[in-house]
Amino acid sequence: MRRKVVAGNWKMNKRLDEAVALAEALLTVEVPAGTDVILGVPHVFLDRVVKLTEASSIMVAAQNCHAADGGAYTGEVSVPMLTSVGIDAVILGHSERRAQFGEDESLLADKVNAVLAGGLTPIFCCGEPLSVREAEGQNAFVEAQISGSLFGLTDEQMAKIIVAYEPIWAIGTGVTASPEQAQDMHHAIRTMIRARFGDQIADNLSILYGGSVKPANAGELFSQPDVDGGLVGGASLKAQDFSDIIAASA
Ligand code: 13P
Numbered sequence: 001m002r003r004k005v006v007a008g009n010w011k012m013n014k015r016l017d018e019a020v021a022l023a024e025a026l027l028t029v030e031v032p033a034g035t036d037v038i039l040g041v042p043h044v045f046l047d048r049v050v051k052l053t054e055a056s057s058i059m060v061a062a063q064n065c066h067a068a069d070g071g072a073y074t075g076e077v078s079v080p081m082l083t084s085v086g087i088d089a090v091i092l093g094h095s096e097r098r099a100q101f102g103e104d105e106s107l108l109a110d111k112v113n114a115v116l117a118g119g120l121t122p123i124f125c126c127g128e129p130l131s132v133r134e135a136e137g138q139n140a141f142v143e144a145q146i147s148g149s150l151f152g153l154t155d156e157q158m159a160k161i162i163v164a165y166e167p168i169w170a171i172g173t174g175v176t177a178s179p180e181q182a183q184d185m186h187h188a189i190r191t192m193i194r195a196r197f198g199d200q201i202a203d204n205l206s207i208l209y210g211g212s213v214k215p216a217n218a219g220e221l222f223s224q225p226d227v228d229g230g231l232v233g234g235a236s237l238k239a240q241d242f243s244d245i246i247a248a249s250a
Contacts, residue, residue, distance in 0.1 A: 002204045004222065004249045005162060005229040007038040007123060008236025009063065009091060009210070019045040023052045025239035031057055032250035035229065038123070039236075040091050043077050050086045061089035061123060064097060067110035079118035089121040091231075093149065095168045105148025112149055116157050123162045123231065124150060125210070126189075130169035138167070139188045146189065151196055158197050163189060163207045164231040170211025172233060179220050179227075182209045186226035215244035222249050 014022065023039065031037050038059045041049045050060050066076040082090065092115065093108045103111075108124070115122045126145040128138040142165065150161065165185050170177050177185075186207045194202035209221050210231035221227050229249050235241040 001034070002206050002228055004032070004035040005038060005206045005208055006035060006242075006246045006249050007040055007061065007089075007091075007162075007164070007208060007229070007231045008242055009040040009094070009231055009233050010042060010237060011040075011063070011096070011233060012042060013237055014042070014045070016045060016048065020048060020052065022237070022239055023049045023058075026058060026242065027053065027056050029239075029243045029246055031246060035246065035249040037246055038089055040123075040231075046082070046087055047085045054086070059088040060086075061091055061121075062087055063091045063094070065090050065092075065111060065115065067107070067114045069114070079114045079120065083118045083120060087120065089123055089162070090115045091123045091125065091164075093125045093145070095125065095127055095166060095171060099168075105145060108149040109152060112153070112161070113157075116153075116160060121160055121162060123164055123208070125164045125166050125231070127166040127168055127171075127211070133167065133169060138185065142185065142189065143192050146192060147196075155197055155201060158193070158201050159204065161205065163193075163205060164210050165189060165207060166210035166231060168211075172212070174212050176212040176214075176217050176221070177209065179224050182221055182227050183224035186224065186228075190226055213245060215241050215248065218245040218248035 038061050040061045097103045112122045126142045128141040132141045190202050206228040208229045208231045213230040213232045
């Protein structure tokens with residue numbers, strides 16, 4: 001049985017005291033059986049949030065990493081650095097990183113490999129811009145993102161991936177994909193994974209929806225057969241909203 005996952009992506013928000021307060025507030029949240037909760041935390045707060053949450057079931061993710069293990073890459077953070085802090089996962093290929101930092105399929109394939117080699121879980125993001133959706137090209141667009149970065153993996157590696165579908169037109173806009181739009185794309189993603197990696201990996205793959213997930217829409221989105229939870233931006237910054245979204249994954 002695949003797991004439901006509710007992951008928060010704090011993006012470039014919070015100062016240390018605020019990050020600590022948010023993580024502490026989430027320690028008392030009741031997590032439904034079958035759901036994993038992951039906090040996507042800015043690098044500078046990771047060590048602190050790992051220590052705060054280590055006695056709980058809450059897992060911690062970085063929002064990016066470099067593909068190299070170390071070296072002359074000023075300002076970058078490697079997977080061995082992240083594993084030494086004790087995190088669980090790394091968000092990769094967020095549309096903000098693709099658009100603002102030029103991350104492409106081949107670079108992301110290298111990052112996915114580095115994260116897997118470090119024993120961490122890649123949360124691999126994909127999703128189309130509005131112009132592509134309007135031209136009804138979203139399935140081909142997402143398929144190219146997934147095949148370009150994940151189809152070189154072994155079955156054993158692919159079994160460790162979480163995919164997050166985040167249509168760019170729904171991120172931070174208040175416009176959510178309808179449950180039907182999310183279900184259609186998630187089913188298409190699972191079908192392309194099935195064609196490449198087979199039934200077992202496809203059936204066990206957690207595919208998260210991201211883009212203006214809120215307490216008011218999470219339940220309907222998460223009840224779609226191929227929607228296995230969410231990657232939540234703005235609403236993950238408020239403990240009550242994020243708790244309500246976690247509860248909606250039951
Ligand atoms: P919002 O939930 O703020 O739309 O952000 C979604 C997102 O980008 C999560 O990675």
